[in-house]
Amino acid sequence: MSMNKEMMDAIEKDLVFLATASPDGTPNVVPIGFARPIGEDTILIADNYMNKTRKNLEKNPKISLVTKDATKCPFQFKGSVLIYESGKYFDIVTEWGENAMTKLTPKAAILMKVEEIYSIQPGPDAGKIIE
Numbered sequence: 001m002s003m004n005k006e007m008m009d010a011i012e013k014d015l016v017f018l019a020t021a022s023p024d025g026t027p028n029v030v031p032i033g034f035a036r037p038i039g040e041d042t043i044l045i046a047d048n049y050m051n052k053t054r055k056n057l058e059k060n061p062k063i064s065l066v067t068k069d070a071t072k073c074p075f076q077f078k079g080s081v082l083i084y085e086s087g088k089y090f091d092i093v094t095e096w097g098e099n100a101m102t103k104l105t106p107k108a109a110i111l112m113k114v115e116e117i118y119s120i121q122p123g124p125d126a127g128k129i130i131e
Helices: 005-013 052-059 088-099
Strands: 016-021 027-032 035-039 042-047 062-067 075-084 108-119
Touching: 005 035, 005 062, 005 075, 016 052, 027 052, 042 075, 042 088, 052 075, 062 108, 088 108
Parallel strands: none
Antiparallel strands: 016 027, 016 062, 035 042, 042 108, 062 075, 075 108
8 A cells, every 4th residue: 555645744744642452452642753654655663662563563463553733634544564673664763863952862664555545524424544
């Protein structure tokens, strides 16, 4: 599933919320400031402070993401992740952290493959998959 430029810009320029679930189905949602599209179907996320989210992803690699301002980007992105503690994706998020005002040291890079995109626009198309 491919994101368009509007979707990618919204993810890059806004806070996003990530949803995961533990193996027993307990939901978890967290705000993330370091998430950037690196292609039409891939989002790179910095693991700076993840605890429950990281544990959930290690057991269940499924993830869902929405932007803070859903009125400007009324879409939900669902997919699967790979976790990197070294290599090129980890180097990218480490550079983000070094350039942040707070000088963050990421624990890992989370690479999300976007598999489905849904409308969250209020109205009759809410919840429908975007083809």
